[in-house]
Amino acid sequence: MRKISLIFALFSLIFILPVSAAEYNAALVADMDTGKVLYSENINDLNYPASLTKIMTLYLTFDALEHSRLKLDDYLIVSQNATKASPVKLGLAAGSKIKVEDAIKALTVHSANDVALVLAENLKGGKEGNFASLMTKVANQIGLSKTNFENSSGLPDDDHLSNARDIALMSIAVYKHFPNYWKYFGIKNWTYKGKTYTNGNRLLETYTGCDGMKTGYTNKSKYSLVATASKQGRHVIAVILGAQSKDVRAKVASKMLDKGFEIILNEKPLLKTVAITGDNKSKNTKPKPETEVHVKKTVKGYGVQFGAFSDRSIADKQAQKIKKITGTDVVVETYKSLFRVRVYNLPEHTAQDMCTNVKSQGIDCFIFK
Template identity: 45%
Template sequence: MRRWLLAAAAALVAGCSSAPPVEQAAPIGLQEPIGAAAAPIETPAVTPRAYAAVVIDGRSGRVLHEANGSSLRYPASLTKMMTLYLLFEELDAGRLSRGSSLAVSEEAASRPSARLGLKAGSRITADTAARALAVRSANDVAVVVAEELAGSEEAFARRMTQKARALGMSRTTFVNASGLPDPRQVTTARDMAVLGRALSDDFPSWYTYFATRSLTHNGRTWTNTNRLLAQLDGVDGIKTGYIRASGYNLVASVRRGGKHVIAVVIGGRSGAARNARMTELVETYLPKASRRGRFGF
């Protein structure tokens, strides 16, 4: 009997020792759903430098104009709109403040231009990061933000895509935080219009970063890449983008006469041609947008 009891006790101990260890929970903000690091992202077929455009009513979301609006395109630095959306979420929730210090890693410092020229081991504030993304479109800063919020750029890109789906951006996939060339990173003009409207509606106080005309850092000054801020009446943001495969991209927000439109041009042949087309679209379709009522709605 004693021998049987000893054997049973040994079996029980063995069974307990084979149980898997309890895993530590990830910090808040770094948790990802099961399968987040899923199968490799496929490379879709995208026509390089192909034109697409959308204009939507900023109040109702109604589409006023569309040309190839749902066709896949490369976002280039329009990507940083989503990087800023996730940064604004942290600022709005109080998890970061404008003065929060963000570390610059070797990985971030290695990114090519456009950049601030940050040195590995240095630090910048969240305020400088937001202005650098909106004004300079700084690739090194995009990685700084990604690593601060998600631990790595890869993990952050997954969060970007998850947020895109939550906002209704059904055809957008992000694999980096900057928009540097990667054939797997795609979007549509419609999706970018959705994101532009979400930034304006969800973060009205933080959205003003997109209207910043210039940025000075370490003795250097850069002018906002969105030249329409100074050239087209009513423009209050938001973002330009360019890589060779995308052509010249622009998402613009225009408020005038109680009306508001979000317009997207992708695949411009030059910055000047893109801006001219954007101006034409705004002047044509802003009059067709709904007007804000007497009481603000």
């Protein structure tokens, strides 16, 4: 699995939220393309993730689709055990079936616990415990360090824990690793068997540019939210944990997104520490492309990818950085709606050495063939 990382920076501004910090447990806002944390509070404190857990359940579902272990029009069998899930559910009958695509929508829109269990049982040999262990294993592989999953839905368990940092990493991993499926987190309404369900993420309706992602609530966790939005080609994520009400989580998330965009879109640099990005150039200086934008038709040997970005200028800057570190020609290529930064046609040992070298300097990468 490809590891995701967050970069922390200090900014010369005072960030005043519209509510008291006592009304929520933890919060952060980050640039989704660079992984840079723009503001944070208590992001390493352990919390109950509640239904934000379903982001990882969906990560593994998307991975199965990506590797052809599932298809969107495949049917999943509903077990007797899955029908016992509560309180939020579709109310599926034992022995019935649900399409994979409907199951995805049931999680992203309605946060259905019975369907989360259906996915878990069908993906991992009929046992949710096995699936939860896989969730934790994959979470560790992609960079989550303080997260433990005990079930697929986020229902209460004293050992089922995470923090705001890990939840941001998990969410960004979905965005970067499975861009084809990102659209499901932005569905506002979904009709299934004659009943229409509305997404609990109210920012999809009230915040301009919001395109996802997931709400969560239990009595222990209180109200949590991951919200993402795009503006002027930039993508920002806010994570709020343990808010005292739906209104608080929505208000804090909106303020976080506002401040995130203010920071990354402001013409005047706000960074106190420019070196945090490994680049001492002004933010107003647009980097020149390293190469033409194209997709490689043939690949000989191995390659290394150094990120996939929704903004071309960020990809170009990453390419310049990689070329400076490695002394190798770097390609910025289009892939669907993203710009991938890659090096091609390497011997296996060279690719491994290059990735190890770049990772030692805090840059995520993975080897492909």
